[in-house]
Amino acid sequence: xxxxxxxxxxxxxxxxxxxxxxxxxxxxxxxxxxxxxxxxxxxxxxxxxxxxxxxxxxxxxxxxxxxxxxxxxxxx
Numbered sequence: 001x002x003x004x005x006x007x008x009x010x011x012x013x014x015x016x017x018x019x020x021x022x023x024x025x026x027x028x029x030x031x032x033x034x035x036x037x038x039x040x041x042x043x044x045x046x047x048x049x050x051x052x053x054x055x056x057x058x059x060x061x062x063x064x065x066x067x068x069x070x071x072x073x074x075x076x
Contacts, residue, residue, distance in 0.1 A: 003066070003070070007063070007066050011059055011062060011063065014055060014058055014059055014062070015055060015059065017055075018051055018052065018054065018055025018058075022048045022049075022051040022052045022055070025044060025045075025048035025051065026045070026048050028044065029041060029045055029048070
């Protein structure tokens with residue numbers, strides 16, 4: 001039970017950090033175009049997308065490791 005709570009907290013923190021970072025990147029790109037910058041910074045948008053994809057991949061790896069460990073644990 002405690003490991004399940006900790007797993008959820010770790011995943012929540014991971015998504016909070018990764019999602020916030022990508023949201024700030026996308027908001028910065030939007031504000032730049034709103035303020036009149038004519039060229040879209042594709043590197044910035046790519047970095048935002050890669051941040052989201054990286055967060056998802058880390059989520060899957062952490063979740064897979066914990067579920068794998070729980071399956072291999074002896075029954076109580």
